[in-house]
Amino acid sequence: MCALVALAFLIPLGISLGEQTRQEALADAARRGALVTGALAVSTEPAAVRRAVEAGGADPATRPVVHGLGGAAPTGRADAAALARAAADRRSVVVDVPGGALRLDPVVLGETVAVVEVFVPDSALDAGSGGRWLLLAAVAVALAGAAVLLVDRVAARAVESTRGLMKAALAVGDGDLGVRVEPSGPRELAEAGHAFNRMADRMAAAHTDERELVADLSHRLRTPLTVLRLDAEGLDSDDTSVGSFTEAELDRRRTIRRIRQAIVTLEGEIDVLIKTTRKTVAHDAGPAMCDVSELVRDRMVFWSALAGDQNRPHRVSGAQLRIPAPVPRAELAAALDAVIGNVFRYTPQGTAFELAVSRRDGYVAIRIDDAGPGITDPDRALRRGASDQGSTGLGLDIAKRVALQANGSVSIDRARLGGASVVMLLADPEATPRQVSRFGLVGRMAREAREQKTRGRRWPRQRPTDG
Incomplete structure (x- = not known):
């Protein structure tokens, strides 16, 4: 041609x-x-x-x-x-x-x-006709050779790009979501390479979200499991090696032993599920708005009964009026259960705790204080999968992700009761927008500096009133 x-x-x-x-x-x-x-x-x-x-x-x-x-x-x-x-x-x-x-x-x-x-x-x-035709023939040969070389290089690049895209697609099909291609070759193949990379990024993000969701859902099982474990600890001894017992007493103690062993086994299985989960989970999200006060009152019905069994003094304040938050009710309930569950899991029986809800400066604050030993490394505690207590380290991460979803944050400080104070800040959807400073750019820069400084502070705790 x-x-x-x-x-x-x-x-x-x-x-x-x-x-x-x-x-x-x-x-x-x-x-x-x-x-x-x-x-x-x-x-x-x-x-x-x-x-x-x-x-x-x-x-x-x-x-x-x-x-x-x-x-x-x-x-x-x-x-x-x-x-x-x-x-x-x-x-x-x-x-x-x-x-x-x-x-x-x-x-x-x-x-x-x-x-x-x-x-x-x-x-x-x-x-000069002979030389002229020889020159034109040489030019024709040179042009044809150059065209062949050019087409060969273009075709080689196209084939190489296509082969790389095919290998990457096969790798993704085999489960390697980290593979990416270097877009090259003709414009259409380069665009296909960019589209493949975007698809792989979204698949990797979706896969990560699914795994985290499975881990978070598994972590929610710790709340009822904690209740079972604490109730099992309150039962009589299951020792049948010392003393003489009736047949009925032996059966009862063996049943208690099986219950405790089943709880330990279930805790181990949940830990394995959290750490090694691979299955896809369908995400059924609820409405992205809930009443914080109503949710706190509802969850404290459950936790109050458990606190009464363990002789834990507890108090709830600020949950009388409606306080909206821009997060699904189920996710906020999971975050609240995760934080309170940590109090029951890592503090001795009889340790007091309190829960306070407040609303100011465009944010809704949920504060959980306890009188336990506290948290020695707050930054490590907020990192996903990091724990000093031998757990999966997902409880506070669940609370942090819910707060970030509501344009807020989570902070850990020393509580007035002597233990840890975990504060969840959620953006108030009904807050009045702030007025623009009349000083223009200078005023806006000053306001942003104040907001950044305030956002870095711990949320001020409300001092409980007597009575």
Whole structure:
């Protein structure tokens, strides 16, 4: 194909150059004939005509020949018919003859018409034709070779890009979601590479979210499991090796032992599920709005009963009025259960705790304080999967992700009761937008600096009132 395109351009170019050479040779013949016709217009004396003819060319074979002046007929190449036609038409005529071409220029001399013949040999008409065609052939070969190399490189890049995209697709199909391609090749393949990378990123993010969701759902099982474990610890001893017991007492103690063993096994299975889960979980999200006060009152019905069994003093404040939050009720309940469950799990029985809800400065605050040993490394406790207590380390991470979903944050500080104070800040959806500072850019920068500074502080705790 490349050779055909080159020939389609170069053959007409060669013909055009050959025609140009022919026209230049005939133009030179016209110039030499004009010297003679000019001399004839001045004088028809044989000596003057001879001098003009000699001036028209050094080669006797190509010198001009004058017909029609009388006397002996000159030796020329033009036949009588061509001479008669040029004389009758009284215009220049180009006639092809063996070995070249003739240019016949008529000259009117009174009652007669003389004709000046100028011979142009083939060597002059086709001067340089051999070299010209060789040069054009070389150019055609060079163009075809360059085109072949260019097409080969483009095709190689396209094939390489396609092969890389295919390998990456097969790797993703085999479960390797970390593979990416370097977009290259033609524009369409490069765009396909970018689209593949975006697809792989979204698949990896979705896979990570699914695994985290499974882990979070598994962590929610710790709340009822904690209740079972604490209730099992309150049962009688399951030791049957010391003492004598009735058959009924032996059965009862063995049942208690099986319950405790089942709880331990279930806790281990939940830990394994949290750490090694791989299955896809459908996410059924509830409405992205809930009443914090109503949720706190509802969950504290459950936790109050458990606190009563363990003799834990507890208190709830600020949960009387409706306080909206821009998160699904189920997710906020899971976060609240995770934080309170940590209090029951990591503090001794009889340890007091309190839960306070407040609303100010465009945020809703949920504060859980306890009188336990506290948290030695708050930053580590907020990192997903990090724990100093031998657990999965997901409880506070659940609370942090729920707070971030509501454009808030989670902080850990020392509580007034002596233990840990976990504060969840959630954006207030009904807060009045702040007025723009009348000082323009300077005021806005100052306001943003204050907000950044405030956001970095711990949420001020409300001091409980007596009674």
